[in-house]
Amino acid sequence: MKPCRNADIxxxxxxxxxxxxxxxxxxxxxxxxxxxxxxxxxxxxxxxxRAKKFYGNILGLRxxxxxxxxxxxxxxxGTMLRVxxxxxxxxxxxxxxxxxxxxxxxAAKSLQKAGVQFERxxxxxxxxxxxxxxxxxxxxxxxxxxxGNTLSISEH
Numbered sequence: 001m002k003p004c005r006n007a008d009i010x011x012x013x014x015x016x017x018x019x020x021x022x023x024x025x026x027x028x029x030x031x032x033x034x035x036x037x038x039x040x041x042x043x044x045x046x047x048x049x050r051a052k053k054f055y056g057n058i059l060g061l062r063x064x065x066x067x068x069x070x071x072x073x074x075x076x077x078g079t080m081l082r083v084x085x086x087x088x089x090x091x092x093x094x095x096x097x098x099x100x101x102x103x104x105x106x107a108a109k110s111l112q113k114a115g116v117q118f119e120r121x122x123x124x125x126x127x128x129x130x131x132x133x134x135x136x137x138x139x140x141x142x143x144x145x146x147x148g149n150t151l152s153i154s155e156h
Contacts, residue, residue, distance in 0.1 A: 040080045043096055043149050044089050048072055050146040051083045058114045091148035104131055104139045104155035111153070116143045119150070 045051035052072055055061045061074040061081065074081040081097070101107040108118065108129045118130030119142040126132045131141045140154040 038079070040082060041076060041097055042082050042084055043145065043147075044084050044086045045072075045145075045147050046086060046089050047146065048083070048085050054146050055081070055083060058116060059111075060114075089147055091144075092150065095142065095150045095152045097149070098152040098154055101153050101155055104141060104153055105129065107153050107155075108141050111143065118143050 043051075048066075048068065052063065052066075055072070055074050056063050061076055064073040064075050064080070066072055069085055071085060072083040074083065076099075099107075108131060112118070112129075120126060120130055121132075121142075124132050126141075129141065131139050133139050138154055138156045140152055142150055142152045144150055
């Protein structure tokens with residue numbers, strides 16, 4: 001047995017329990033929790049060269065690494081974005097990535113200058129830039145990457 005374990009047994013089973021003998025205990029390990037971990041975002045592409053240009057040059061994300069033939073890895077303001085390279089892709093009918101911005105009009109103008117075209121959706125009351133104001137007050141504008149993935153910017 002380890003000395004620390006022996007001392008613990010003696011402490012509990014003998015009169016040493018009332019003495020000033022110091023016993024060393026290891027603290028309990030901290031419980032693992034996902035809420036204390038960083039999240040990783042994923043999007044898919046069939047064409048890594050186009051995705052690299054779009055996410056890097058147009059959206060301005062820093063390319064961290066090219067893990068070909070698996071993924072392009074970007075830094076999205078401290079969040080890892082893995083653009084996974086796939087053979088076939090069926091774009092989702094919903095937003096897969098979104099950015100919260102402090103001023104949606106400024107952000108939309110900047111993205112438009114970079115070549116981003118904002119989507120228009122029938123039945124949604126969007127302004128001339130394609131920005132929709134939700135009943136709760138948030139403002140959202142949607143756009144697509146070269147593979148048809150829906151992305152968004154929003155102001156809350």
